[in-house]
Amino acid sequence: MKNRFTWWWLAAWWIAPLAGAAAPARQPNILHIHADDHRADGLQALGNPVLKTPNLDTLVERGLTFTRCYTQGSMVGAVCLPSRTMLLTGRSWLRLETPAQAKASGYARAASYLPKVLGAAGYETWHMGKSGNEFGPAIQAFHTNLVDDARGIAEGPDSRSGAGRRLADAAIDFLKRRPADRPFYMYLAPPVPHDPRLAEPEFSKLYQPERIPLPAAFLPVHPWDNGEMTVRDEQLAPWPRTPENTRRQIADYYACISALDHHLGRIFAQLKAAGEFERTIIIFTGDNGLSLGEHGLFGKQNLYEFGGMHVPLVLVGPGIPQGRSQALVYLMDLYPTFCELAGAAIPPPVEGKSLLPVIQGREPKVREALYTAYRDCQRAVRDDRWKLIRYPLVDKTQLFDLTADPHELANLAEQPGHAATLARMTRLLEQEMARYGDTAPLKTAQPKPAEWKPPVPGGKTAPKAKTKTKAKASQAGS
Ligand SMILES: [Ca+2]
Numbered sequence: 001m002k003n004r005f006t007w008w009w010l011a012a013w014w015i016a017p018l019a020g021a022a023a024p025a026r027q028p029n030i031l032h033i034h035a036d037d038h039r040a041d042g043l044q045a046l047g048n049p050v051l052k053t054p055n056l057d058t059l060v061e062r063g064l065t066f067t068r069c070y071t072q073g074s075m076v077g078a079v080c081l082p083s084r085t086m087l088l089t090g091r092s093w094l095r096l097e098t099p100a101q102a103k104a105s106g107y108a109r110a111a112s113y114l115p116k117v118l119g120a121a122g123y124e125t126w127h128m129g130k131s132g133n134e135f136g137p138a139i140q141a142f143h144t145n146l147v148d149d150a151r152g153i154a155e156g157p158d159s160r161s162g163a164g165r166r167l168a169d170a171a172i173d174f175l176k177r178r179p180a181d182r183p184f185y186m187y188l189a190p191p192v193p194h195d196p197r198l199a200e201p202e203f204s205k206l207y208q209p210e211r212i213p214l215p216a217a218f219l220p221v222h223p224w225d226n227g228e229m230t231v232r233d234e235q236l237a238p239w240p241r242t243p244e245n246t247r248r249q250i251a252d253y254y255a256c257i258s259a260l261d262h263h264l265g266r267i268f269a270q271l272k273a274a275g276e277f278e279r280t281i282i283i284f285t286g287d288n289g290l291s292l293g294e295h296g297l298f299g300k301q302n303l304y305e306f307g308g309m310h311v312p313l314v315l316v317g318p319g320i321p322q323g324r325s326q327a328l329v330y331l332m333d334l335y336p337t338f339c340e341l342a343g344a345a346i347p348p349p350v351e352g353k354s355l356l357p358v359i360q361g362r363e364p365k366v367r368e369a370l371y372t373a374y375r376d377c378q379r380a381v382r383d384d385r386w387k388l389i390r391y392p393l394v395d396k397t398q399l400f401d402l403t404a405d406p407h408e409l410a411n412l413a414e415q416p417g418h419a420a421t422l423a424r425m426t427r428l429l430e431q432e433m434a435r436y437g438d439t440a441p442l443k444t445a446q447p448k449p450a451e452w453k454p455p456v457p458g459g460k461t462a463p464k465a466k467t468k469t470k471a472k473a474s475q476a477g478s
Pocket residue numbers: 036037079080194287288477478
């Protein structure tokens with residue numbers, strides 16, 4: 001475990017505002033940028049030389065990057081939904097309430113929703129993002145809740161092309177008008193770079209598809225049925241996947257990221273103009289990852305490292321050291337981290353772990369292993385070196401040595417000499433599942449055939465038309 005920190009404490013007032021402690025003399029502002037489907041490698045400064053992200057790169061250069069941050073799991077194709085709910089409630093994916101359950105309980109847990117807790121600690125809470133795929137009761141707990149997405153505002157061929165600009169305009173307006181006597185928690189949730197990927201033309205011009213490198217793990221088709229082969233996101237590319245289509249989609253994705261980066265730069269400039277930049281902790285992250293041709297996949301309904309659950313996480317601001325951490329962390333760890341930054345007590349239902357011990361250099365990690373899950377068809381666990389992915393429905397297992405094979409190209413599960421590691425990682429997976437109350441079986445009495453053939457357009461195996469309700473949820477994006 002390496003944590004290379006260059007310590008620069010800007011103010012003694014900030015040190016160690018532990019849970020339950022009195023609020024610091026001056027609480028920092030918290031600007032929390034939560035992008036939609038933003039991959040963990042979606043910044044130039046995080047090892048992607050093709051991408052142009054000058055503003056986000058400054059965060060990496062000044063702040064602390066967690067290179068192993070994940071959303072924990074999803075019971076639906078819209079991975080976004082449980083991800084954002086875990087973030088705002090601090091609870092594991094298997095212990096979340098639906099809005100209907102929250103209402104039926106008389107909103108018994110409402111006092112523990114993140115905006116409520118930060119509001120009670122003296123923060124002005126402000127949110128802007130897309131409608132849907134959020135946990136409504138927690139979103140409604142913000143002092144200000146603005147909606148902006150492709151369906152909300154008619155503009156051009158698809159209003160997502162201007163989403164970053166509108167978001168920045170509203171955020172800048174808030175920064176100019178906000179109450180000056182208290183800190184703010186701003187939860188910015190742009191609906192990009194989620195598809196449809198329509199950036200403003202000046203950003204699309206930055207990327208020529210023929211110059212985009214293919215992913216290291218590019219495959220025309222996933223080698224077996226992972227349980228979610230024709231979900232909405234997987235239908236965004238033809239089968240078999242082609243290098244040309246893959247490069248085109250990556251170019252469009254990058255253009256949306258550069259557009260977002262540009263508009264975030266405008267917000268950072270306003271923070272500086274208002275004299276608040278040095279008082280503000282900026283967090284950049286996203287709700288879930290995305291495959292873009294790796295392993296024959298295009299969605300976030302998988303557990304590969306360059307896939308569905310791995311997200312970027314960068315923190316910068318007063319009291320945050322510069323460097324990189326390889327600690328295994330969940331997005332829901334941000335909840336208690338924000339509480340401690342704000343000097344607020346962490347409510348009992350919260351299962352995330354504060355990252356402050358890592359940020360302050362007191363501990364190198366907050367957990368030994370990290371588990372991820374998708375519906376009943378995929379389970380995974382990783383430690384500092386090894387990664388196990390289990391597909392119970394088709395009785396398939398993958399074992400990867402992430403140190404030697406970060407792109408998960410060589411499956412060692414059935415290779416000689418790895419039986420002990422396979423057994424150890426299987427036990428580890430069982431332990432982590434038990435920790436979070438995950439009772440899904442890792443073995444099936446009668447597994448389905450693993451072989452999978454791409455659907456023939458218009459043929460018997462073509463994806464079935466969705467029901468109206470499912471289609472609506474699907475189109476809402478995730
Ligand atoms: Ca998403």
